[in-house]
Structure formats: C-alpha cells, structure tokens
Amino acid sequence: MALDPSKRPPLKPGETKEPVYFPEERDGWHGYIEWEKYPEKKAEAARILSKYQFELPPEFQLVPLPNTNPVLEGSRFKQYHEVMGPTLKNVPAESWETVLEEKAKDMIHVLQFPYNGEPPRERLAENEITSNEDFFVRNHGGIPRIDADKFVLEIGGLVNNPRTFTLKELQDESVFPRQSNIVTIQCSGTRRIEQIHEYPGDGDELINAPWGEGAIGNARWTGVSLKKVIKACGGLKDGAKHLEFVGAETYFKKGQVYNYAVSVPWRKVQRNEVLLAWEMNGKPLPKIHGYPLRTVVFGYIGARSCKWLYRINALKAPSEGPVQKKEYLYFNPQIGKHNSTYSSGFSIQDMPVSSAIMTPKDKAVIVHDGKIRIRGWAYSGGGHFPERIDVSGDGGSIWYEVPQENCTTKYFYGWRLWWIDLPVDAEGWLEIVARCWDDALNTQPTYVRSAWNWDLHVTSSCHRIKVYSVNKTRPKTARRLAELEKHGRGLEPISLPLPFEQEPDDEYEAETARLRGRDPLE
Numbered sequence: 001m002a003l004d005p006s007k008r009p010p011l012k013p014g015e016t017k018e019p020v021y022f023p024e025e026r027d028g029w030h031g032y033i034e035w036e037k038y039p040e041k042k043a044e045a046a047r048i049l050s051k052y053q054f055e056l057p058p059e060f061q062l063v064p065l066p067n068t069n070p071v072l073e074g075s076r077f078k079q080y081h082e083v084m085g086p087t088l089k090n091v092p093a094e095s096w097e098t099v100l101e102e103k104a105k106d107m108i109h110v111l112q113f114p115y116n117g118e119p120p121r122e123r124l125a126e127n128e129i130t131s132n133e134d135f136f137v138r139n140h141g142g143i144p145r146i147d148a149d150k151f152v153l154e155i156g157g158l159v160n161n162p163r164t165f166t167l168k169e170l171q172d173e174s175v176f177p178r179q180s181n182i183v184t185i186q187c188s189g190t191r192r193i194e195q196i197h198e199y200p201g202d203g204d205e206l207i208n209a210p211w212g213e214g215a216i217g218n219a220r221w222t223g224v225s226l227k228k229v230i231k232a233c234g235g236l237k238d239g240a241k242h243l244e245f246v247g248a249e250t251y252f253k254k255g256q257v258y259n260y261a262v263s264v265p266w267r268k269v270q271r272n273e274v275l276l277a278w279e280m281n282g283k284p285l286p287k288i289h290g291y292p293l294r295t296v297v298f299g300y301i302g303a304r305s306c307k308w309l310y311r312i313n314a315l316k317a318p319s320e321g322p323v324q325k326k327e328y329l330y331f332n333p334q335i336g337k338h339n340s341t342y343s344s345g346f347s348i349q350d351m352p353v354s355s356a357i358m359t360p361k362d363k364a365v366i367v368h369d370g371k372i373r374i375r376g377w378a379y380s381g382g383g384h385f386p387e388r389i390d391v392s393g394d395g396g397s398i399w400y401e402v403p404q405e406n407c408t409t410k411y412f413y414g415w416r417l418w419w420i421d422l423p424v425d426a427e428g429w430l431e432i433v434a435r436c437w438d439d440a441l442n443t444q445p446t447y448v449r450s451a452w453n454w455d456l457h458v459t460s461s462c463h464r465i466k467v468y469s470v471n472k473t474r475p476k477t478a479r480r481l482a483e484l485e486k487h488g489r490g491l492e493p494i495s496l497p498l499p500f501e502q503e504p505d506d507e508y509e510a511e512t513a514r515l516r517g518r519d520p521l522e
C-alpha cells in the first residue's frame with residue numbers, strides 16, 4: 001500500500017524540492033542507510049526534513065478509535081520515508097507486503113506504518129508457545145531486507161579487539177556453544193489502551209500505539225550468548241559498562257534521522273541473559289522479527305531486544321540513541337505535558353509482574369451455570385517468574401487461586417497461561433479482576449490510576465473487565481432464556497429492549513398477592 005498521492009507532504013512556503021539520494025550502505029542490505037557513522041549525512045537529512053510540512057498525528061486518544069483494520073495508518077511516517085528519496089521511498093509499501101506475507105491474516109494492525117500488530121486475544125491465550133505468525137510486532141520504522149550471506153555483525157567501542165562476525169561464524173558451534181531459551185518478549189505498551197481510556201498521555205513523535213493485551217509473546221529463541229561473543233573479542237576495556245545495539249532501519253524523531261539504538265548494562269550480559277538470536281521457534285527469524293539477527297534480552301522491556309542488529313558498541317554509559325535516552329521513561333503521575341523532561345523519568349529495563357484476562361472479552365454477556373471460565377496470561381520479568389494467579393469476581397475483594405494444574409509450564413523467563421472456572425453466583429454486571437504474584441512476592445498495582453504515567457508505559461495494574469453474568473441455574477433466568485429462544489432472539493445486545501412483556505398480568509397479580517401487595521399494611 002503506497003502513500004496516497006493526496007497525502008504527499010507539501011513544502012513549507014518558499015522551499016523548493018530538490019533531488020535527494022542517500023545510497024544504501026551495503027550490497028545485499030536493502031532498506032538500510034548508515035546514519036550514525038556520518039554526521040554530515042544526518043545533517044543533510046535533517047535539512048531536507050525541515051523543508052516539509054508533515055501531516056500531524058491523528059487524534060486517537062480523546063475520541064473513539066477508528067473501527068478499521070489497520071486501526072491507524074501512520075501517514076506521517078510514510079511521508080518521512082517518501083522525502084528521503086528513492087532508497088527509503090518504497091519502504092512503507094514493502095514493509096506492508098512483509099506483514100501480509102509473514103503474519104496471520106487476522107492480526108489486529110494497530111498501526112500500519114511503522115507496523116505494530118497484535119494477534120486475536122483468544123488465540124494468544126491458547127498456546128504456551130506463540131507461533132511466529134501470531135507473535136506481536138512492534139516497529140519504529142521500516143523492515144530492512146538483509147541477505148544472510150552478506151550479513152556481518154560489527155563489534156566495536158570499548159572492546160579489546162574490535163572485529164566483525166559473519167552469521168556463519170556466529171553459528172560455528174566449535175567456537176560458540178549454542179544457547180536456546182524460552183523467553184517472553186513484552187512491549188512496554190501492552191494494555192496501553194486502558195491508560196488511554198482513563199487518562200490520555202503522550203502521543204509522542206511515533207504514535208504510541210493503542211495496544212490491547214496482545215503486545216506480548218512467548219517463543220523459543222536460539223543463538224549465542226552475547227557474553228561469549230564479547231569474550232571472543234578479548235573482553236571489554238576498563239570502564240565499559242553498557243552494550244549498545246544498533247538496528248539497521250531508519251528512525252525519525254523530531255526532524256532528525258537515526259539508526260535504531262538501545263543499550264543494556266554489561267551486568268545483564270554477564271548472566272547469559274542476552275542472546276544474539278537467529279532462530280525463533282526452530283525457524284530462521286522472520287524478516288519482520290529481525291532477520292537475520294536480533295538480540296533477545298530476558299526479562300527486559302521489549303525495546304532492548306534489537307531487531308536487524310548489525311552493530312554492538314561497548315560504552316561507558318547508556319546509549320545516547322533517542323529510544324534509550326528519550327523514550328521508554330517512567331514518570332511520576334504529576335509529570336506530563338506541562339513539565340516533563342527526559343531526565344525526570346527513569347529508564348524502564350526490568351519488566352514488572354503483570355497479567356491479563358484474554359477471554360471473556362470486556363462487556364461480554366455470559367450465560368453460565370454458576371461458573372465462568374476465565375483464561376489469560378501472567379508474566380514477570382527482571383529475573384522473576386509467575387508463581388500464582390488470583391482471580392476475583394467482585395472487583396477485588398474475594399480472590400480465588402488459579403489451580404497450579406491450570407497453569408502452563410513454569411520457565412525462568414517465560415509467561416504462564418492459565419484458566420479458571422470462577423465460581424459466580426451473582427447476576428448482572430460484575431467486575432472480574434486478575435493479578436499475578438511472582439517468586440519475589442511482587443504483585444500488581446490495584447488500579448490503572450495507581451500506576452498511570454505520562455508516556456503510557458507498562459500498564460501492569462490488576463487487569464479488570466466487566467462482564468454481564470446470567471446464571472441459568474436460577475429458575476427465573478432459565479425461563480427468560482427459554483422465552484427469548486422462542487422468539488428466535490438471544491440476550492445480546494443487552495441494550496435492545498425485550499420483544500415481549502416481562503410478566504403476564506395473571507402472574508403479576510398472583511405474585512403481588514403472595515408478597516402481600518405493594519402498599520404498607522397501615
């Protein structure tokens with residue numbers, strides 16, 4: 001899907017269009033322009049971007065989300081790519097082709113470009129291992145197409161022997177033992193929609209995608225521990241404390257261009273919790289998930305699991321890349337548009353304990369016989385794992401423990417799926433709540449409000465849904481259901497009036513007589 005010609009960005013008054021050409025850096029690497037090595041090229045790109053008036057991001061927080069799929073289009077990011085000339089112009093269209101080729105047909109395309117998508121909630125909660133087709137995608141730019149045979153990983157900065165590795169070299173088991181782990185990757189945007197609904201926040205330069213509960217997935221990743229690769233470079237020089245990962249695509253922020261860059265502390269790498277992975281669930285990484293090589297950082301925010309990884313730099317301090325320094329910050333609730341600064345939020349690394357109810361859906365009408373089946377996921381990062389899941393049917397006063405046998409396998413770095421047949425006697429609207437406890441006895445904040453933050457990250461409060469409970473073991477309820485069926489109707493939508501009287505007159509008379517009338521005795 002190319003950019004609609006009516007959406008071409010107009011030039012600012014007095015500006016003229018000139019030919020631009022930023023050649024690709026390497027043969028066999030399409031969609032990759034090297035920016036970080038060439039400050040003058042970056043300056044030139046910024047100059048070109050400043051000539052145009054780009055479309056403003058759409059309002060999507062204070063109004064209902066469009067009922068379309070893709071939900072949001074991302075025209076502004078398509079425009080940025082268009083004005084960068086032939087090398088990046090077609091990247092939005094090619095990225096969309098990759099989505100159609102690699103992802104499940106029924107993905108919820110939260111944002112078309114840069115592509116952000118999550119799978120249907122029922123399917124995500126069905127399989128302990130998320131399939132490659134269903135795994136959520138979070139992109140900040142286009143999807144580069146890199147030829148594995150032409151691929152090299154550069155390692156530089158404060159390492160004793162800077163060098164490059166081909167994919168074959170990394171895969172040589174006589175040099176590097178292979179490491180394979182079940183690891184959950186969770187985007188810090190998961191469940192953001194709940195924060196948006198209650199209190200909107202920063203839309204940021206890149207639209208902060210209105211994620212539901214599906215920006216999380218669990219897969220088996222195979223590759224080599226970064227610790228071993230650093231060792232093969234003779235180790236780190238004194239003072240090196242962070243490893244920066246650079247991804248090949250172009251990232252636009254506030255009129256500047258970058259390659260995607262993030263970092264993790266060396267301490268994290270030393271624990272063999274940072275994998276350079278080329279395989280996802282036993283298959284080569286899909287293009288959309290970082291082919292041919294990505295990092296997988298266990299227990300951290302998804303943003304550090306850098307896709308299309310081509311360079312690693314050992315640094316004294318965290319990466320200066322905007323994704324590390326200016327995004328993924330966690331602010332106090334009194335910080336917002338009026339006073340936020342990059343230095344006033346802390347940098348999110350470890351993911352906290354969280355969970356979500358995947359079925360039933362919010363506002364569902366459920367006919368049951370005293371039990372409602374609830375299914376969901378539970379996860380904890382930062383070296384912790386989910387131990388127990390509790391579910392409440394009354395907004396969080398009485399909690400039922402999900403039996404351990406209803407929870408999937410416990411892994412050090414993976415989520416657990418769970419289900420419970422929740423005892424429900426009450427009828428009408430109920431608030432069902434889920435919370436997880438991890439092995440360090442951490443649990444989730446009570447309400448969205450308890451943990452709201454301006455950048456709308458990490459919605460880890462207890463997950464709450466409202467359902468309309470219809471307990472058919474009650475005679476009156478069973479009778480109403482039978483009547484509805486006779487009329488060829490169901491209960492839904494509950495907002496539609498009944499097509500018949502609630503009670504025949506003779507029954508009304510008999511019942512009011514039994515209850516000794518409407519009037520007081522005297």
Ligand SMILES: Nc1nc2c(c(=O)[nH]1)N[C@H]1C(S)=C(S)[C@@H](COP(=O)(O)O)O[C@H]1N2
Pocket residue numbers: 135136137138139140141185186187188246247248249260288289290301302303304305306307308309
């Ligand atoms: N190069 C690059 N790596 C990236 C990103 C990106 O936009 N570019 N997005 C990050 C974010 S925010 C997340 S949540 C994860 C998502 O991984 P996935 O798309 O494979 O599910 O990738 C991370 N790695």
Ligand SMILES: [Mo]
Pocket residue numbers: 138186187188189301302303
């Ligand atoms: Mo993310």
